[in-house]
Amino acid sequence: MRHEETSSDSATARVAYPRSSHGRQQMRRVLASAIVIGLLIIGATTALAGSAKERLDNDLISFTESAAGGTNGPGGGGISGVACTSSATTQPTSFAGNALLDCDSVGPHNETTIAVNPTNAANIVAASHTYLYNLDKQSAIALLRIFTEAYVSKDGGQSWTNVHPPHGSYRFLTDPALAFDGDGHLYWSNVASHDSVAGAFSDVSVIVERSDDGGITWNDPVTVAKGNGTISNGGSNVLFNDKDWIAVDRGTSRYRGSVYVTWARQQYRKDVQTESPIFFVRSRDGGATWTSGAEISGSSRLCSGQGVAGPTTRCDQNDAGFSSPIVAPDGTIYVAFLNHQAQGTSLRDQVLLVRSRDGGDTWSDPQPILGLIHDGAGDYPTNWRGDATLTGCQFRIFAAGNLAMSTATANAGQLYYVYAENLDPAATARTNIMVTTSVDGGATWSTPALVKSSRSDQIFPWAAVGADGKVRIGYVDRARTAPAGQSCAYGYTLATANDPGASSFATKRVDTGTSVASEARWFTNFPVTGNFNTRFIGDYTNIAIGPDGSVWTSWTDMRDTVDVFGRAGHTEHAAAARG
Template identity: 30%
Template sequence: MDKKIMIGLVIGSIMIVSGITLSGYPAPRGTDVSIKSAALVQNEISLTLIPGTQPGKPQVLLAAYNDNPYSFGSGIGYGYSTDGGATWTTGNLPFPFNPLTGMNMDQEFDPTATSDTLGNLYIGHIASEIGGSSGLYVHKSTNGGGTWLSPVTVALDGPPSGDPDPLYRFNDRCQMTADTFSGSPYTNNIYITWIKDRGFHMPQPWSDVYFSYSTNQGVSFSSAVRINDIGHDMGNMPIPAVAPNGTVYVVWMDYNVTSGGNGTIYLDKSFDGGVTWGTDQFVAQINLPPLRLNTAAGFTDVLAKGGTPIAVSPTNSSELYIVYAADPDGNGTDEADIFFIKSTDGGSSWSSPLRVNDDSTKNDQFLPWMDVKSDGTIDIAWYDRRNDVNDSLWDVYFAKSTDGGSSFSQNIQLNDISFPTPTNLWMGEYLGLAVDSNYAFVAFTSSLTDVVTGDVYFDKVPNSLSTVYVDDDYNASTPGWQIDHFDTIQGAIDAVDVNGTVIVYNGTYTENIVVNKSITLQAGSNPVIDGNGTGDVIYISADWVTINGFTIQNSGTNWGDAGIEIATSNQCNVSRNNISTSNAGIVLSSSNNNVVLNNSIINNQYGIVGSSSSNNTISGNTINSNNYGDGIYLSSSSNNTISHNTITSNNAAGIYFDPSCNYNTISGNNISSNDDGIDIYGSVSNNYNTLSGNTIWNNSGYGIYFDWSRSNTISNNTISSNNYDGIWLFGSDNTTVFGNNILSNNEDGIYIEESDNNNVSDNIISNNGWRGIYIEESDNNTVSDNTIGNNSVYGVYIYSSIYNTLTGNTLTYNFDGIRLGLSNHITITNNTIANSNYSGIWVSSSSTNNTITNNTISHNRYGVQFSDSNHSTIANNSISNSSWYGMIFDNSNNNTVSGNTISNNGWRGLHLYSSSDGNLIYNNYFNNTNNAYDDGNNTWNITKTSGTNIINGSYLGGNFWSDYAGSDTNGDGLGDTDLPYNCSGNIANGGDWHPLVTPSTPSIDYITITFGTENEIPPGNMSTGFTFTMYATAFNT
């Protein structure tokens, strides 16, 4: 297993999770359970484990502790658990034999525990003999703590000659760890550190840092080596740690300080399994205030001097962590806090201290301990007196970091009930902390049941808090309080693990919540989160966050404040929430691949706001009555899907795109009673967006408005009853408008202005207040296969535009079917135009070089009308049943009219007046009561030319006239008499010199039949196969 045992001084008591479970809740932290409760003291606990297969249940948990260290004969106690700490089996280690005196040692202390990957457990400790020797010993168990082998001597010292204080020449303060990294060249090496005191009662006591190692699972240990440099020889509690690559680090506190503070942290390291060591590296200089007990006699010092635990990242051998207690201001006005520092270069440089405890200042925090689990989570536990203003009662607190020590979680209290300082004023020098992949296990001293000396307790905290619960009715009596049960949502978010779930029950939570990790925030019933009018109610700054089922209200009113803000975060899901009375319902800022689903976003200033956010899905939401801005607003955002939302009664647009929104899809939405339905707007293009299958109706402005946008698609929408135009394209090119129903809008169905190369096809455009389609100053557009009817003014009006094409459309019951004004090179072909109140096609206002071909134009007042328009071609059209004129030209010159069938029109077939000159009219079919009128100088025929004419004759010349009374004398299909045809004088100047006539068929008076003489018909019957020849001659008399 990849683990490192970090050892630090801790005051306290030991707690055990009882496993008590409340219905509907996960197993809480439980009631404190004693590992060992006996007369006199149990303290200084070291904890290790052998990992198991079940969460929260290591194969073995081992706690080693001082057991009555203040009486001669005291020793090392231990307890082991195989059920995750619910129950413990305890015992005591034997006293080692001292070969220097031939007697057993009579006092043991400073236990340290570790384990290897082979399932072995180890306990190291100091042992001494009153009056002389002291030594360092390691015990080993190969059966999970059930039995222990005889101790192995690591170091043994007797009183040296010449020492002025021989009784106190001893080994002290040991700590131990094992290399458990599979990739290390020294896997399962055991490393142990300690100090040797020299002249403990001298005016200047000295203590050096020593190190030893075992390469054979504790069978023997190397000779002890001093690793501290000269001058750094007032060391205290050296602590070892192992890196994944096998590097061994040792950290200690040195009290030989020449300037500033009263302690210096040093680091040394070995790259060869502890054989050789380098030069001490300075880490930090800190202030170590005394720990004080407030008694009736005043403040009295409590004996609690801790170490500086070190840990190494399980994935980076150069990333080191140290935790320590220090007075932050150095003058005693602020009592000790817990600080964390980090190195990413193997200890050469260190970060600024980060305060781990999150209480207000001037509270005591002491004796921290640290461990790191395999996923890099850093766990820290310590003693804490924040809950007693009189500085008498103690608690044990815990925090963790999931971001490599950049920040730490909200602190949680582990013990159930605060406990007093032991009256013997001895808290020990460390507590125990060990981790597996699921839990942090903590062992500590508590004087709750033994106020004189304290007992050993155990507790555990889920390292993977996969589910945490919130209820505003929870309090300190709730099992799991501040562990997995909280009364604030933020507290639960801080506590839950990455990818965990926070379930929030009914209540109103006045909070501004920050979600900075991947979690699910799930409403358990109908909780309300109220932002109290400031900032974001919920601010999401992590990927893979889910927010589901809340009522969220009352954000701040500044731009950017929101019910929910997703900031630089991806793959989040916000669904089934009710969001109201906020500046914006939801804000997406530089966030991608998120889902906003089935929310009710009502009565905010803005509905949903997205900026620089792409590949998001906004679907199934109700976005209503947002009273300042848009239902949905996007800027610089692409590839988003906005679908099946109901967007109504917003003060601005239902959906609004600002510049640079590309490749978005807006589909299946119901958009009504807003200002505009959809605005795609901006001075920078919004390109390649698709608007499909939406119902856009009853908006007070436009149904859809595109401004300076390119290559967008508007298809299969129903756009109706909007106060302005159904669709307005302004400065927008290459747009496809396809398959839409554009109905009953108050102004135009489609308005295209300064927009080129658009394609409008297969739409139904009817009952609009002005025009079905209006095209102004727009070129190269195609309008095809649309059904355009019952529009109050024009079916299609093209103004000041060139090179547009209208083809295949059906235009009925409009005031005018098609009108051109100041427009050139327009092609109008293959359309059906009927039942217009005025003109089927009206070409006006100096429109030139237009082409009108192959249209069917019927039952209008005027079939085709030209006003002041020249140089156009009107060919191959069917123009019939106009109530007034089939065609009328007013001051229109040099146009060509050919190949048209102009029939059954009420007043005239073709009427030219008011200086309409130079027009060429030939090869048309006129069959009207009054076929033509012309008071100008126009040409009614071309020179006789071979070719099939309109009545299938062999020559082109003039026109077919239903009332031409002349005859074709030479059979060429052109009239030869009564020329020029002038429609009974209605053609004032000239007329048709080659009127088309149907060639006459010669009559037959009689037929003579003769037979050839060689094959006369024989008399009688003829047999099959008989042949003969017959000759017939027709005679015309």
């Protein structure tokens, strides 16, 4: 689970921050008197002025912002509908060669996803978190809403329209995931919740929206998994849904057009997480109706080391899980996910795989993709919140990547799983991207191989396979020169396999400007750390391959600066590039 505590961003700003599961020595126990529970994102406001509190209690249908100076200036727009359009001619010159996707808000944008229309390579759609602040005259920052917005291109990435879908009555959204079907219909899943005045998140659910015009307009969301209760209230049966992902059958099977969503269904009793199995739903009518949620993470002796009470072989201790569904051309569904295993006083993750050959009616027992990854307590340096991070940085990290499959003739059905591994697990990180492959439907997996050996950290990988059968992997790369006096800088790199077997890779830098995370405007705690290192840039990045073979990458970019209420720093933008 993720929980959040209130901390100072600056002398004139108070916001709440997310908590990662990587402080695992706490064994997922929550002290309700000291915290409020949140999503994977920055959470609700505290100490709001009366006027801000009143706005928090009402549905927000439009917004404006004003800021005292700043390189981006004020922004504005509607929660539902087109907000603005960014293009190569309007974006800052510092983004030349890349696409600055967002233009609607002076606040941060992070945790990106991207998809390309299989019927139109010029139609690319990305999405991210968007943080909506009330910037008031007293120079206090009150966070009113976190939602997810889309960035839509119909001209091959030359311009991007910022679109705010309706999202229904939900006020806080996270974990955006996009998937086109084979006919160009676009589906978007999110974790979504309501809020209380005290700042806790309630009824944390999974929703899906659909667009039939390439991302410009969207239908009202359908709640496919309903959450229940608020963790910090000490409820005896709280359901908290987390870390969704979405996939669509675009093959030739009888299940073509089916939409599948997976997530971690976390249960809490008296503020303690008791289980977090992976759940699954499907729709066969274009997202209009959905099945009831079904537990698919199964049982196996592989899960006998979870270190908790309950059935010793039930694979139900997956926390966020980072489930990754894909669909083969024959309709087989594969889902990879992380599962906790006790290692002394901490937990590390193994990666498991389940499959369904009948459209999700029945599922195999879990099989291993990877043994234990070095991602437990003591394997990484930690930030001021106790989350795993990288040396010189503060932003939280995860080992998870994703599952990908080739549909090319040369290696049809070959599976790839990518992840991050700390090669020198200790207080000093050396995190590199790894890949393992399977040529027998996931029954066996190759010895993991390095994508590129480096002394510079690599994190947040994402893989996709093109029509040539070669896997591409995008990742955050610290092989960049930081400005003088800065300890944490990064860029984005794309690796392309030299052969279908992914035995070696060629890499290229796709960002055109270095991100500076140690001089951030958002998500810092100078009184504790003595610096302005951000502790959140999202939990993943994304890449996608178009029908013309184009490779699109997206990431949280921190090259640009803003000045909000007298303090300047590097902001967070949603960025994209054609690799």
